[in-house]
Amino acid sequence: MLSKTSAYIVSLLTILSVASLPASAVQSPVGCNSNRLALTLSRDKITVQRGDVLTYTIMLSNLDSGPNLACDIDTATVTLTLPAADGTATGQLVTLTTTGNYPAGTPITLIGTVPYTVNVDDGVVDASAEAEISGVLHDAPTDHSAQISKTIGTTILADSTPPSEEPSVPSTPSPTASSLPGMPNTSSRL
Amino acid sequence: MKRALWITAITVLIGGSAGIVALHFHQSKPIQTFQSIEQRDRSRPKFSKMASPSRFIIPSLGIEKSIIGVGLTPNGDMDTPPDNDSLGWYMNNPKPGDSGAAVLAAHAGPPENPSIFQRLQSLKKGAVIKIEDKSSNIALFEVTETATYQPNTAPRERIFGKTKEPRLAIITCTGEWLPSDQTYSDRFVVFATRKL
Numbered sequence: 219m220l221s222k223t224s225a226y227i228v229s230l231l232t233i234l235s236v237a238s239l240p241a242s243a244v245q246s247p248v249g250c251n252s253n254r255l256a257l258t259l260s261r262d263k264i265t266v267q268r269g270d271v272l273t274y275t276i277m278l279s280n281l282d283s284g285p286n287l288a289c290d291i292d293t294a295t296v297t298l299t300l301p302a303a304d305g306t307a308t309g310q311l312v313t314l315t316t317t318g319n320y321p322a323g324t325p326i327t328l329i330g331t332v333p334y335t336v337n338v339d340d341g342v343v344d345a346s347a348e349a350e351i352s353g354v355l356h357d358a359p360t361d362h363s364a365q366i367s368k369t370i371g372t373t374i375l376a377d378s379t380p381p382s383e384e385p386s387v388p389s390t391p392s393p394t395a396s397s398l399p400g401m402p403n404t405s406s407r408l
Numbered sequence: 409m410k411r412a413l414w415i416t417a418i419t420v421l422i423g424g425s426a427g428i429v430a431l432h433f434h435q436s437k438p439i440q441t442f443q444s445i446e447q448r449d450r451s452r453p454k455f456s457k458m459a460s461p462s463r464f465i466i467p468s469l470g471i472e473k474s475i476i477g478v479g480l481t482p483n484g485d486m487d488t489p490p491d492n493d494s495l496g497w498y499m500n501n502p503k504p505g506d507s508g509a510a511v512l513a514a515h516a517g518p519p520e521n522p523s524i525f526q527r528l529q530s531l532k533k534g535a536v537i538k539i540e541d542k543s544s545n546i547a548l549f550e551v552t553e554t555a556t557y558q559p560n561t562a563p564r565e566r567i568f569g570k571t572k573e574p575r576l577a578i579i580t581c582t583g584e585w586l587p588s589d590q591t592y593s594d595r596f597v598v599f600a601t602r603k604l
Contacts, residue, residue, distance in 0.1 A: 246459060246543070277479075290460065292503070315500035317508055317570075319477070321460040321542075327479035328487070329500060398568045399498065400485035401559040402513040404581040405591035406492060406521075 246290040246356040247322055253357065254288035255280050255320065259298075259349040259368040266336050266345075267375050274298055274332045274370075276314060276349045280324040287322070291364050294318035294353030298332050301345035305338050307369055314397060318353060330397075338374060346371045455574060455602055458505035458547055463540035464495050464512065469527045475512065475539075486568075486579075488513050492523040495578070501568060504539040505547030505602055509575050511568055516581035516592065525580045529554075529596050537576065537600050549576050549600035556582055556594050567597060574602035 258277040266272050276298060280288045295316045302309035314330040338345050348369045355364040461475040478487035478496035489496040492515040502508035517523035537549040557563070567577045576599070583594030 292460075296500075317500065317502045319460060319499050319503050321477065324477055324499065327477070327499065328482065329479055331480075331482070331484060398564040399480055399500075400483070401557070401562045401564070401567075401595050402486040402488045402496070402579055403559075403591050404488055404513050404515050404525075404579055404595065406515050406518045406523075 243359055243361045244356060245358055247287070250287045250289035250322060250357060252283075252286040252288055253355055253362075253364055254283065254286060254322070255291055255351065255353070255355075255364045255366060257349060257351050257366040257368050258326075259347065259370050261347070261370055261372055263372065265373040265375050267377060268336050268338060268340075270336050272334050272336055272345075272372060274300075274334060274347055274349075276329045276332070277326055278320060278324070278329055278351060279326045280320045280322055282322065289355055289357040290319075290321045291353040291355055292319045292321075294320060294351055294364075296329050296351045297349070298330075299348045299350070300332070300334050301336075301338060301347055303337065303339045303342075305342040305345045305374070307346040307348035318351075320353070336372075336374065340377075343374050344371050345374055455505060455547065455604075456545060458503050458539070458545055459541040459543045461497050461504045461510075461539050462542045463538075465538040465540065466528075466531070466535065467538070468535055469530065471524055471527060473514075473524070478513070486511065486513055488515060491515075492517045492521075492525075495525075498568070502574075503541070504549075504576055505541070505545075505574050507572060507574055509568060509571050509577060511577045511579065513579040516596075518590075519585050528578060528580050528598055529582055531598055537578075537598075539576070547574070547602055548604040550603045551598055551600045553599045555597050555599070557597065558593065559595055562595060562597070576600040576602070 256279045260275045262273045276296060280291055282288050296314040296318055298312045298314065299307045300309040300312065301307060312332050336345060346369055348367055350367040352363065352365045355362045463472065464475050465472045474494045475497050476489050476494055477499040478489065479499060481487050486498050487496060495512045495514040498511040502510050504510035514525035515523050516526050531551050531554055533551055533553065535551040537551065539547045578598040580596050581592035582596035583592045585592055
């Protein structure tokens with residue numbers, strides 16, 4: 219009698235504990251076996267001078283590759299850290315999204331462009347920027363983290379004109395991308 | 409004898425529990441109990457979490473179309489689907505049904521070949537929109553408002569900005585056809601909130 223009661227209580231507790239598991243932690247799509255997130259950081263110029271505007275572009279994808287089946291990624295934050303005055307990627311942080319969703323099959327997708335007015339100290343010959351994505355990977359009943367960071371440098375050429383007493387480089391922070399997109403052109407694709 | 413002992417034990421247990429419960433209710437102030445229930449409910453998600461969207465359904469308009477993910481165009485605008493027969497979901501924003509502003513866009517088609525999405529302009533407040541995700545979960549939305557904006561002056565914060573509640577904004581073209589630009593003068597936006 220007691221063993222039956224014990225079995226009943228154990229079963230009840232098991233059901234209750236399983237029912238309380240978070241519903242969002244599942245492998246998705248079922249059978250996926252890879253973290254296929256890919257991040258691309260590029261800039262529109264190879265060499266610049268101080269005061270030039272450099273535009274960074276951040277793209278990503280989450281595509282299958284042969285037997286490597288991509289798992290969904292969501293709740294992703296995508297950021298770009300601009301060059302600091304010393305040229306290292308430790309300057310202004312630009313957040314492109316904190317709610318990104320990149321399910322399996324996401325083609326190469328433009329996440330954002332960030333203009334940056336080159337504003338490094340005199341004598342600095344290289345300016346680096348770093349893009350980073352951090353999201354939730356739905357690869358197993360327990361979710362895991364999907365993180366990538368990419369860096370790109372740009373050569374800074376010496377000023378072509380003799381520096382004046384007052385630097386021509388703007389002292390205000392560089393312009394940054396708006397995190398909100400423009401309205402889509404929903405006329406037609408035909 | 410054994411049975412009598414069991415009955416006695418169970419009676420004592422039930423009686424004791426009832427006494428503890430009664431004592432608890434007697435000692436607790438009703439407003440505190442109510443507040444604690446409210447706080448508990450606030451911390452609990454109101455709606456089930458959704459996977460990536462796959463189908464867009466408006467029963468009253470006879471629309472049932474697929475949804476594909478889109479990002480940005482090179483000039484920083486929300487991108488659109490590659491055809492006039494599906495909707496684009498802006499992947500940098502939340503999934504439809506999750507907390508926040510999910511944004512969809514669909515082509516209206518040129519005047520000589522209008523798409524089914526021109527019907528969106530007849531949507532009225534209270535109409536029901538269904539979003540099915542790829543796991544076959546369904547979120548139900550209710551239209552709260554429709555509005556027409558010029559593309560350059562549209563309230564982007566209102567359309568794309570953060571919200572606490574699950575919200576949907578569906579964008580399509582409307583207004584005057586501009587042949588030189590191959591687009592329309594305005595954008596029609598349907599706002600809806602999740603109900604189920």
